[in-house]
Amino acid sequence: MSQNEAIANVLKEVKEKEVKFISLQFTDLFGRTKNLEITSQELEGVMNSGIWFDGSSIQGFMRIFESDMFLMPDPSTFAVLPWGNGLAKLTCDVYGNDGKPFEGDPRYILKKMEAKAKEAGFTYKVGPEIEFFLFRDSNGATLQPDPHDSAGYFDLGPLDAGAEVRYETIEALNRMGLTVERGHHEVAMGQHEINFKFDNALTMADKVLAYKNVVKVIAKKHGLYASFMPKPIFGVNGSGMHTNQSLWKDGENAFFDANDEKYKLSKNAKGYIAGQIEHAREFSAVAAPTVNSYKRLVPGYEAPVYICWARINRSAMIRVPEVRGVPKATRIELRFPDPSCNPYLSFAAMLAAGLDGIKRGLVPPDSVEENIYHFDDEKLKKFYIKTLPKSLEEATEEFANSALMKETLGKHVFDKIVEAQRKQWDEYRIRVTPWEIKTYLPVL
Secondary structure: OOHHHHHHHHHHHHHHOOOOEEEEEEEOOOOOEEEEEEEHHHHHHHHHHOEEEEOOOOOOOOOHHHOEEEEEEOHHHOEEOOOOOOEEEEEEEEEEOOOOEOOOOHHHHHHHHHHHHHHOOOEEEEEEEEEEEEEOOOOOOOOOOOEOOOOOOOOOOOOOOOHHHHHHHHHHHHHOOOOEEEEEEOOOOOEEEEEEOOEEHHHHHHHHHHHHHHHHHHHHHOOOEEEOOOOOOOOOOOOOEEEEEEEEEOOEEOOEOOOOOOOOEOHHHHHHHHHHHHHHHHHHHHHOOOOOHHHHOOOOOOOOOEEEEEOOOOOEEEEOOOOOOOHHHOOEEEOOOOOOOOHHHHHHHHHHHHHHHHHOOOOOOOOOOOOHHHOOHHHHHHOOOEEOOOOHHHHHHHHHOOHHHHHHHHHHHHHHHHHHHHHHHHHHHOOOOHHHHHHHOOOO
């Protein structure tokens, strides 16, 4: 379908569904969705020529003296929002005042990486598993998060008090054309997961941001607050965004090899795994980008700490799920990303690491099927197992020294991330926490 045909279809749907306002959406450097609203009468002109906006106040965008930028809607992302108030949305690409794609637009960065994969003959597909919590405070302002139920993994109602929120969210997503594969209660109280079927990375990143918005809106309708914070409660499982990944070539899954006796994994799949193992510490600041992310990545809560791979071992950083004789389902699951990440940058970094492993012919170490949490230092050394960064500070310095990440994200975004992450860490480390007051004030 041509661009003109796609625009015509959007305009037709706007008229048929009596859409009054369109939310033009894009993201800042850290994945926070930004919004500019127009009326339906302005839509045709905007879709053909774009619309100007001031980029100087958007984190990671332009300085105030070079702030003029414009948005170009992508017609393939049009969806009528399910709140019933005549509102639709379009995801936009960001351009500079020179008419060229803005190098700091996260969506553009993922597009560039997808183009590199295409040059190598591959299409990159992902299927993230996005977890979140539902809390009783509908404003998200409480300092003591209060889970809305006491249910656990795969529990049913009445213990699973959030089932109605999930059902309504899934129905809303389906009405928007964002097909959901499944949903269920997760391990921790008040924790949930809703999954999409795998799709091309750019399309999926668009879906992730739409999904997070829908979850929050539906939760608020029920008097709840939805949070994608990685570790909102001490002592229970945090929320991850396990990301299933595969490469496809000529319509076939390039990760599958029927002649591989143990895992049915191709040379491409093994090179991809090796690349992600090689570069994991370098891109953790993108896939797990907050101070709080590293409070999730600790032993004992089904979150990975050790950089290795396995078939069934959920303490490993990369898992190869069982596909039960379905070649198209062959994939790897990267388990340390979390839903606080910018999905465009996170998917781009993952793809860059995997393609580098294929390009260089890297071979992964032996898989580790034992519970690595029980390994001592000597056994970790025996298996050549390194650990993920233990803090945002450590992750940021690994990222700052990564030539691959600088090449992948471009100098503008790379420098902005380093600057922002160092600032985030500094703001955190100088704070006096309640734990310190409780531990030291009475005795010192």
